[in-house]
Amino acid sequence: MRIEAYTQVQQLYNNKNTAKLKKETSRSFSDQLQISSVGKDIQTAKQAVINSPDIREDITASIKEQIDAGTYSVSGESFAEKLFEKYNSAL
Numbered sequence: 052m053r054i055e056a057y058t059q060v061q062q063l064y065n066n067k068n069t070a071k072l073k074k075e076t077s078r079s080f081s082d083q084l085q086i087s088s089v090g091k092d093i094q095t096a097k098q099a100v101i102n103s104p105d106i107r108e109d110i111t112a113s114i115k116e117q118i119d120a121g122t123y124s125v126s127g128e129s130f131a132e133k134l135f136e137k138y139n140s141a142l
Contacts, residue, residue: 086094117123 114123
């Protein structure tokens with residue numbers, strides 16, 4: 052097998068591709084994108100979620116203070132009741 056012949060063929064192929072690209076680029080096409088109103092609403096909602104904080108400090112601040120002070124306590128009965136409610140609502 053001759054490597055020279057392969058490189059010559061490859062050079063010819065590459066030259067044809069560049070000529071083809073030049074012809075295609077001389078035409079002018081424009082792409083258009085249209086977003087529906089539902090799509091715009093989804094984008095707005097996604098942006099609102101991105102901008103909102105992950106942790107709601109107004110709710111967690113008082114619990115965090117109680118934990119730091121060592122005064123936070125959870126009733127075992129209330130925890131079990133809420134756990135049972137969540138379990139029943141999932142069924």
